[in-house]
Amino acid sequence: MKITFPHMGRAYIPIQGLLEKAGLETVVPARPHRRGVELGARYAPEFVCLPFKSTLGDFIDGLEKGADTLAMVCGMWACRFGYYGRVQHQILRDLGYEFDSILIGKDDLMTVLRKFISAMPKKKRLRRIVAAIVMFRARARLVDEWEWQARRMRPVERISGSADEVLSAFFTRLETAPNLRSVRRLRREAMKALAKVPLREDRRPLKVALLGEVYMVLEPNLNLELERGMGELGMEVHPVLTTYRWLLKPFRILDPRIELTEAWARRVSRPYVRYVLGGEEHWTIAGTIQAAKRGYDGVVHVYPLTCMPENICRSILPKVTEKYNIPLLDLCFDEHSSPVGIRTRLEAFGDLLERRRSSTPAAGSG
Numbered sequence: 001m002k003i004t005f006p007h008m009g010r011a012y013i014p015i016q017g018l019l020e021k022a023g024l025e026t027v028v029p030a031r032p033h034r035r036g037v038e039l040g041a042r043y044a045p046e047f048v049c050l051p052f053k054s055t056l057g058d059f060i061d062g063l064e065k066g067a068d069t070l071a072m073v074c075g076m077w078a079c080r081f082g083y084y085g086r087v088q089h090q091i092l093r094d095l096g097y098e099f100d101s102i103l104i105g106k107d108d109l110m111t112v113l114r115k116f117i118s119a120m121p122k123k124k125r126l127r128r129i130v131a132a133i134v135m136f137r138a139r140a141r142l143v144d145e146w147e148w149q150a151r152r153m154r155p156v157e158r159i160s161g162s163a164d165e166v167l168s169a170f171f172t173r174l175e176t177a178p179n180l181r182s183v184r185r186l187r188r189e190a191m192k193a194l195a196k197v198p199l200r201e202d203r204r205p206l207k208v209a210l211l212g213e214v215y216m217v218l219e220p221n222l223n224l225e226l227e228r229g230m231g232e233l234g235m236e237v238h239p240v241l242t243t244y245r246w247l248l249k250p251f252r253i254l255d256p257r258i259e260l261t262e263a264w265a266r267r268v269s270r271p272y273v274r275y276v277l278g279g280e281e282h283w284t285i286a287g288t289i290q291a292a293k294r295g296y297d298g299v300v301h302v303y304p305l306t307c308m309p310e311n312i313c314r315s316i317l318p319k320v321t322e323k324y325n326i327p328l329l330d331l332c333f334d335e336h337s338s339p340v341g342i343r344t345r346l347e348a349f350g351d352l353l354e355r356r357r358s359s360t361p362a363a364g365s366g
């Protein structure tokens with residue numbers, strides 16, 4: 001079995017660790033890029049959301065690199081995510097590709113586990129499974145820790161891009177870290193390297209929450225390096241959803257805080273969205289309210305053009321932001337979005353937040 005799976009931010013690093021520690025062979029597709037999205041867009045239904053097109057492009061790349069099994073998480077049926085895996089795999093079969101499907105969430109858990117376990121080497125299976133889970137969690141935590149460090153450092157760096165430069169080398173090394181000891185060593189080395197990055201102590205960054213559809217929040221190659229761009233403009237970005245949270249959600253037992261915050265977001269957003277829409281609507285609404293209560297300077301809401309849950313949020317958010325008095329920037333992406341257009345809107349938003357903060361000194365504290 002040679003398994004491939006689509007990208008979403010740096011989720012591939014822990015997923016690859018999990019599968020390889022279990023003794024399975026993986027084929028990681030190239031990071032999402034324009035040609036992949038174009039390929040996906042060519043074969044996908046015209047009005048389907050952008051992540052569908054991008055992940056379809058990932059599967060094509062994985063198959064062309066020799067994968068024979070496609071693994072995909074399936075959402076519930078409220079939004080298109082529930083159909084992603086099935087429809088994508090059908091499109092690929094119509095194109096003539098032959099492969100086995102693992103649809104996590106559609107097939108019951110035992111079927112999925114049986115498929116994985118039957119492909120594992122026969123010896124020491126239990127030990128391999130435990131090692132795989134430990135490696136998955138360790139890599140996921142380190143990816144999360146480094147991503148948060150980059151967010152805090154970008155707006156106060158003396159030389160723009162230095163923290164990212166340091167971390168990108170460590171992320172590459174983490175991809176091939178063979179065991180827990182090497183993961184821990186990388187963590188120590190990265191801490192030392194980051195401590196040498198010169199920072200400006202006199203800067204007070206704007207605090208901005210980033211929320212919306214999870215794929216657009218987490219995939220820098222599709223959101224046109226949004227976090228990095230916001231950091232360069234003096235914004236300390238606080239995404240409401242992170243790779244770690246998304247990855248650990250199905251394994252809540254490994255981190256019970258995930259379950260608690262999920263329930264909290266549903267409760268806080270209920271007055272505005274009473275039903276489950278299938279996406280991140282509860283996080284978008286609850287995250288905006290939380291950002292206002294914590295004294296953030298603003299909120300950036302990102303989503304793909306035809307995203308059903310987030311378009312509903314888009315019509316609700318003006319009410320929420322007015323009630324809680326927090327500025328909002330909506331950024332809608334499709335395959336034609338331009339980096340220049342996004343940058344211009346971010347610059348204007350940053351200016352607005354700076355002016356607002358200087359005229360109301362209390363805002364932005366906290």
Ligand code: SF4
Pocket residue numbers: 049050051079080081082213278279280304306307308309310
């Ligand atoms: S949340 Fe939006 S973008 Fe994601 S699958 Fe559902 S409709 Fe598509």
